[in-house]
Amino acid sequence: MDNDYKSSRVIPGRYPPPGESAIADAIRGRRGARGLTPLDGALLHVPPIAEGWNTLLGAVRTKGKLPGDVREIMILRVAAINGAAFEWMQHEPVGRTHGLTTGQLYVVRDIDTPLPPSDGIMSSLQMSALLFADTSTRGIKVPGELIQTFKQTLAAWIRSSDKDAKDDEISSKVDDLYAEAALVTASYNMVSRFLVATDVAGLSDEQVAWPVDRKEHFVKIPSPGHTIHAVTLITSPDAPWIVFANSLLTDLSMWSYFIPYLLSSPFGKSYNILLHSQRGHGKSTLPNSTPQTTIPALATDIRELLSELSISTPVHTVIGVSQGGAAALAFAALYGAQGASSIVVCDTGAKTPEGNKAAWEERITLVAAENQSAEGMKVLGRVTIPRWFPAASRVVARGRSEWIHGMIEGTPVEGFEAGARALGDYDLFSFSINGGQTEQLLESDIGQVLLVAGELDGGGKVGAGLMALGERWNAVRGEKKQVTYASIPGAGHLPMIDETEKFWEVVGKWL
CATH class of the missing domain: 1.20.1290.10 (AhpD-like)
Structure with missing residues (x-):
């Protein structure tokens, strides 16, 4: 073999020395400086087929x-x-x-x-x-x-x-x-x-490579004791980091339509990316004991994840949507400019809207009515998709609704319940963790803040709430007004899915 590769575990390679086989020499001629490859070594078990293969593939590649x-x-x-x-x-x-x-x-x-x-x-x-x-x-x-x-x-x-x-x-x-x-x-x-x-x-058992340094991690969070599934995409050791936090009922794959924009940004900036599924979602687990899952606890998971993966802070940006957006706000309140230079908060609020606690309990009851089974999550998916993406959304026309339904259906029942109860009772304007220091969101020294909402989400109520949050936050900041609001036309609850291009237009320029 003319190249340094591992050997097949199925058949040995055949590599006739130069001058011994006219067929092998012809293949060498097509390969050029590479010489015979492991593929050629396998094909040369049957020289006439190797010869035909060389002619066919040479034509396919170059003619x-x-x-x-x-x-x-x-x-x-x-x-x-x-x-x-x-x-x-x-x-x-x-x-x-x-x-x-x-x-x-x-x-x-x-x-x-x-x-x-x-x-x-x-x-x-x-x-x-x-x-x-x-x-x-x-x-x-x-x-x-x-x-x-x-x-x-x-x-x-x-x-x-x-x-x-x-x-x-x-x-x-x-x-x-x-x-x-x-x-x-x-x-x-x-x-x-x-x-x-x-x-x-x-290489038959090896995973096909990715065009970036992609690594999968299962990170044990020491306290209260659960595992977070994360994926890092590293474009350069020196590139700034962007952290993503998913919504309730999805997992880290929900960002898949958006990530390619960041990997080939027309703005000349490259980023390293940390994706993770929040506790109880995707392949991430809930704590072994039963401490209550709260929105601030989801923010501490992000901080622990950064520490365990040796990612320096402040990261460039934390981007979250829905439950993940609330976690991004909590991250800003808890860690401020030491944790991140900026945050992007999508389709969420700083506190549970009045009446929403009862609505979340109704959804939990809906799943429980199906004996907390996978069937219950299917039922939940059928009522959630139209609520997230009203009729004017393009999510169905783009063929993405079934994909999202699959994520909802695949969410563990316990993970949904924990997240739903966290969303049903939180207030980031003033909170503490385990009776500790009181944190005030509006007093955070976080740098830039982008608030984003799909135009169709909640009939426009979600966007109105975020706009009001931005005005209130800027009023507190005074001369340091750095909170911006943007609406994504035609988008529902997850604008990075049904209107990815418009979401990128807003977020990409802002980044």
Whole structure:
């Protein structure tokens, strides 16, 4: 073998020395300085097939007319879906040479978040190619509507490249490019399946890499004793940190449509990202004992998480929504400028609105009526989605409602109850933890504060409440007025999901 890789645990590689095998030498010629790869070593168990493979894949990679970025998006999506770590390893650098950004590669690698991604991350052609490769790989048969859309984006690309092209000429070229796209996807499905089946480079059990340094953590919070599931995305050791806090009934994946913007910010700023599922949500647990979960306790979880992961404070920003937004406010009250330079608070309030405690108890009762089972969470999901996203929201049209319903349904009943009771009885204008020092939110020395609400949330009442909070807070600050309010048009309770682009437009510029 001409490269330093691990060996397959299934079959040994065959690497004839130069001059011994004309087929192996021809493959070396195509590989160039890399020499024979572990994939070649596996293929050379059957030299005639290795020869045909070399010819086929050489043509797919270098003889077609699809743009390089589009071709690599399809290849990498196949690798991600099929768990072909070696395939991704070889093609991510190629994708970058063709202009793919970290944010775009993150979308390609993220096979759990429903497509399509939010606007502005990819071009129309890139997005159509990604959808085609995804659908073809997962289900083989591609719906006619998706094929037609793909062909339309190919036609638009041809027209933009050749202003003088005639319609019949464009139609013929579209058919050629579509056939090439199908061949690219099919060929690299073949490649990925062979790679995994023969354990090429000993990587068949390895997770496909991410385009950033992504690590998963299960952090034990010493007191009161529970585990927080967190994910860090590190773009640079020196980049500022942004911490995200999820809403009730979701988990850390709720930010998936928003994260790619931060990884390829047009404002020239890169960030490190800390995602976590709040206690009792996702893979995070509740304390073993039964201390009451409170909004301030969720803020202390964030502080403990930063400490355990050795993330220096102040972090750049803490961004939270709903329950997570209240936790961000509590974080500002407890730790101020020593904890974070700024906070972004979405679709929440500084205290429980009058009458909401009874409303939360009704929802707890709704779940309990189904014997506190998964069926109860399904019922809760069916009533929650329309409340979070009124009819004017685009969440259903964008195909994201079922994804959110899955998060709600997957929330442990105990986690929902703990969070609901915390939201049903809190007041951050004045509070203490375990009878200790009284904290006053409006006296916090936190720097910049951005308050955000979806225009449709609560029929506009949530936004009105946050606007009033901003005015009250600025009045206390006097000359240091640094609290800003923004409404997200057409958005519901989670604007980073149903109107991600508008949310990014506001938050990205503010950051």
